[in-house]
Amino acid sequence: MSSNQSEPDSPPQTLVKIRGLRYFRGSRAIFDGVDMDIKRGKLTAIMGPSGTGKTTLLRLIGGQLRPQQGSIIVDGMEVNKLNHRQLYELRKRMGMLFQNGALLTDLNVFDNVAFPLREHTRLPESMVRSLVLMKLQAVGLRGAHKLIPSELSGGMSRRVALARAIALDPMMIMYDEPFTGQDPISMGVLVSLLKNLNDALNLTSILVSHDVRETLSIADDVYVISEGKVVEHGPADVVQKSGSDWVQQFIQGKNDGPVPFHYPAPELIDDLMHG
Amino acid sequence: MLDQLQRLGSASLNTLERLGRGHLFLLNVLTGIPGLFLRFRLVIHQIYSVGVLSLLIIGVAGLFVGMVLGLQGYNTLVDFGAEESLGVVVALTLVRELGPVVAALLFAGRAGSALTAEIGLMKATEQLSAMEMMAVDPLHRVVAPRLLAGFIALPLLAALFSAVGVMGGYFVGVGLLGVDEGAFWSQMEDKVDLFDDVLNGVIKSIVFGFVVTWIAVFEGYDTTPTSEGVGRATTRTVVHSSLAVLGLDFVLTALMFGD
């Protein structure tokens, strides 16, 4: 399965180190012994079907949820051992892009991007303005700075949210399904934007997605998770040639294979007779 | 039977758990209040949206309630030849009871429900989560200014309600029914005590403002993040805060005017 069985000392170029992660919702295990290493400066993709816990994983890394077992170490700090203040200090250095952007609906585009700057710095307004316009320029939306969130398309909202996420120049950024529900053009825009930002700003990126083709085209490193476990790990081309039937079914999007079409159910005839 | 007991038990446990969460929530919000004095702009903005936007409904309701009090009071008092005490009756009823209580009920319907829906929707659209990930505590940035604003706004609104109500009583009593104007005002001045009546009314509305806003922001923050959940939370805000106001009013009245 994974090509790097946890070596005792992970090298310092690992920014996020996850060991033995177990997380339950009620009695259901969302993660059941997951190990991961997210490398500094690389774009790491985490793929898996809907409902496997990809969003949950990002929330665990960001300290919004606490694992029942195992450790998540970000930049040398164990996330679930930090106190409130330390956790918030760490989060200033993390950016997160939520599935639908999560822009603050009572603020316009400019103020949304300025929000983290105004909350966390005492920069004069002229400086805030320059920084915000630069970030918006980077995502191609400087011209839209006066619009309000309800006037933006889905792709634009995500780009604004991206500008907001990089406002404080974080060390890493987490993307939660940035491509879902995009038309081919805005999908292409987002894909190259992610790649370019990662390279230009020397960011560490974690990309959670089930859009296989787009994700594999830009990822340096790929984890495939299913039913609480890492089922495949390696560079994109290695994962693509995986010998696992399950991974092949997922990558090629076949509807038949190890993953059954039907949710587990009693025999149809029994259900009908007793209904 | 056992089944029913079990359901009763789990319902009470749920209620207790929610109460506990509500108090913890309040504690966390209160730690954010001191920081607000450096950024009072945030509070002003909320006072505008919970307070100023409730002015119209409070004013109109106050006027009508005062007019009704004028009519009813006159009809009763005139039988005893005491219609000159109309001013006292109207003022005391408003300042002690109707001002704080009716203003709080209207406030729960107008501002409380809006607060719950707003915060609930922010939760459902992940805006609160996004703030947390931007290292901004939504309890301090979003909830605390709203709690403080409600706390400040309701006593002012209740005072306005009473003032407009007295004017309503005056219109009807002096203007329409011919009560002597001098007696109307001088008796009121004589019999309404600043501490016993006005201050107690103000204390009531401070308590109501705090409780209604607390319920409203907690319901919003604790909502199930779906459109259905937000709808239910909004209803709960109005129902629970109205009941809380009426219940507390009884307790406070017993404590203040009971002896």
Ligand SMILES: Nc1ncnc2c1ncn2[C@@H]1O[C@H](COP(=O)(O)OP(=O)(O)O)[C@@H](O)[C@H]1O
């Ligand atoms: N607040 C919650 N309460 C209960 N179960 C949840 C909650 N959030 C997510 N889940 C469950 O956890 C699983 C993983 O969810 P999620 O991380 O959102 O999956 P993904 O992002 O991979 O689609 C899902 O099966 C979902 O039903």
Ligand SMILES: [Mg+2]
């Ligand atoms: Mg998800």
